[in-house]
Amino acid sequence: MPDLYIPEHIHDSVAPHGGSVLLNAHSGQWYALNSTAHTLWQEWQRTGDFDSAVDAMVHRYPREQRTQVRSDAEELAAGLAARGLVVSGQPGEPRSPGEPAEKIPAARTAPRSRSHRGLPQLAFAIALLLLRLPFRLTVALVGARQRWCRVAATQEQALWAVIAVEAVARRFPGRAACLELSLSAVLAMALLGRRLDWCIGTVDDPYRFHAWAEVDGVPVTHPSDSERALFRRVLSL
Numbered sequence: 001m002p003d004l005y006i007p008e009h010i011h012d013s014v015a016p017h018g019g020s021v022l023l024n025a026h027s028g029q030w031y032a033l034n035s036t037a038h039t040l041w042q043e044w045q046r047t048g049d050f051d052s053a054v055d056a057m058v059h060r061y062p063r064e065q066r067t068q069v070r071s072d073a074e075e076l077a078a079g080l081a082a083r084g085l086v087v088s089g090q091p092g093e094p095r096s097p098g099e100p101a102e103k104i105p106a107a108r109t110a111p112r113s114r115s116h117r118g119l120p121q122l123a124f125a126i127a128l129l130l131l132r133l134p135f136r137l138t139v140a141l142v143g144a145r146q147r148w149c150r151v152a153a154t155q156e157q158a159l160w161a162v163i164a165v166e167a168v169a170r171r172f173p174g175r176a177a178c179l180e181l182s183l184s185a186v187l188a189m190a191l192l193g194r195r196l197d198w199c200i201g202t203v204d205d206p207y208r209f210h211a212w213a214e215v216d217g218v219p220v221t222h223p224s225d226s227e228r229a230l231f232r233r234v235l236s237l
Contacts, residue, residue: 004087005044005048005086005088007084007085009024009026010022010086012045013202015232019035019037021033021209024135025135025139025235026136026139027136029083030209031083031085039056040054040076044077050073050077054069054070119191123191124169127184128174128180143237145187150195151193151195152195152216153189155218157189157192157196161184161185161189161196168184169184178212182199182212183211185220186198186213196215196220197236198211198213198237199213199219200235203232204230219231
């Protein structure tokens with residue numbers, strides 16, 4: 001079988017249950033792999049060699065017949081390729097999975113700025129528009145803000161943005177969950193020329209997909225959020 005490589009727009013992170021999650025940054029679609037599929041994926045990511053992944057599985061499960069392991073690996077590779085998660089026949093560069101980030105609660109107060117009173121509404125509206133675009137275009141446009149956002153937001157500024165956009169979202173009749181809220185906070189800071197990272201990944205206990213804003217690797221959440229789970233980045237912009 002030809003060598004396999006992982007396209008650059010596919011991001012992954014190890015899940016607490018021993019498997020992994022994959023994010024297609026072009027489509028915005030998530031995929032979950034169990035521990036067996038993760039072992040194969042990890043080896044393909046590391047070497048690009050289909051057979052070395054089969055060898056790793058045979059070593060891990062010595063009671064299984066190599067022919068059966070190879071058949072299962074071929075079925076997995078075909079399924080991943082059909083979804084654009086792996087590509088055969090070309091070299092690729094291995095990437096390290098996302099590191100978990102422990103949430104550090106932000107301060108309980110946020111700055112009040114009368115001069116920026118309408119900014120959260122504008123940021124929220126822009127976020128809703130961006131999230132209606134193809135996800136790969138959303139990612140490209142959000143990433144482009146780095147050209148003018150060269151100064152990192154402070155924890156206090158970031159918390160102000162999080163609180164302000166959540167207040168706006170409560171009056172919105174449509175869907176406004178973590179994806180919309182986190183992007184709105186990032187854009188609110190971008191409109192002020194400040195950099196706030198937009199992160200997409202998973203959260204443990206209970207395990208689920210999630211999106212949040214970060215400052216210097218520290219997730220920023222609303223003061224009322226008492227969650228103490230680990231945030232695991234898959235994509236950071």
